[in-house]
Amino acid sequence: MADPSRARRLAKRISEIVATAIEYEIKDPGLAGVTIVDSKVTGDLHDATLYYTVMGATLDDEPDLIGAAAALERAKGVLRSKVGAGTGVRFTPTLTFTRDTVLDSVQRMEELLARARAADADVARVREGATPAGEADPYREGSSVDVDDDVDDDALGDDHAPDDDAGRAAARGGVGQSGLGAPTANGEGAGDNHQPED
Numbered sequence: 001m002a003d004p005s006r007a008r009r010l011a012k013r014i015s016e017i018v019a020t021a022i023e024y025e026i027k028d029p030g031l032a033g034v035t036i037v038d039s040k041v042t043g044d045l046h047d048a049t050l051y052y053t054v055m056g057a058t059l060d061d062e063p064d065l066i067g068a069a070a071a072l073e074r075a076k077g078v079l080r081s082k083v084g085a086g087t088g089v090r091f092t093p094t095l096t097f098t099r100d101t102v103l104d105s106v107q108r109m110e111e112l113l114a115r116a117r118a119a120d121a122d123v124a125r126v127r128e129g130a131t132p133a134g135e136a137d138p139y140r141e142g143s144s145v146d147v148d149d150d151v152d153d154d155a156l157g158d159d160h161a162p163d164d165d166a167g168r169a170a171a172r173g174g175v176g177q178s179g180l181g182a183p184t185a186n187g188e189g190a191g192d193n194h195q196p197e198d
Helices: 004-025 065-087 102-127 165-171
Strands: 034-041 047-054 094-099
Touching: 004 034, 004 047, 004 065, 034 065, 047 065, 065 094
Parallel strands: 047 094
Antiparallel strands: 034 047
């Protein structure tokens, strides 16, 4: 297995050699709009994948994708020979050409973003003259709700409504009217004066 940094260096060198050959050395009209944008080499340095884009003759012209792919296939043997001569490696990598679709994805994302902006503008335009369906401020004003005000003492019955401060303290676990507190670890009340026997 080769060093990954060596594979990256070889991929960069192959990309430069192929791009230069396509632009200056190979006289094929089908390669006129082809640009090499990236390349990758496998870890064993035997296979190289080159990514390319195709431009039209003008900005308004559609690129000839099929013609460019056919031209690259025709020039593959010559390009591999130039890669072998330019890199000096023992085994010249095989070349595979793959069209780079990043620009297509970017264009599609731009279209989707433009559509989302238009939809947001439509919603903002409709919202300008709209009024709320309910009150202008549906949330309660003031302090927090008192739970005691919401509970109906008549609904709970006389047994549940404490009638004095001692009853409220007993309901909270404090000392009630009987003077007994919460039980201790040995099960006796905190108010008992009973001492455990030895």
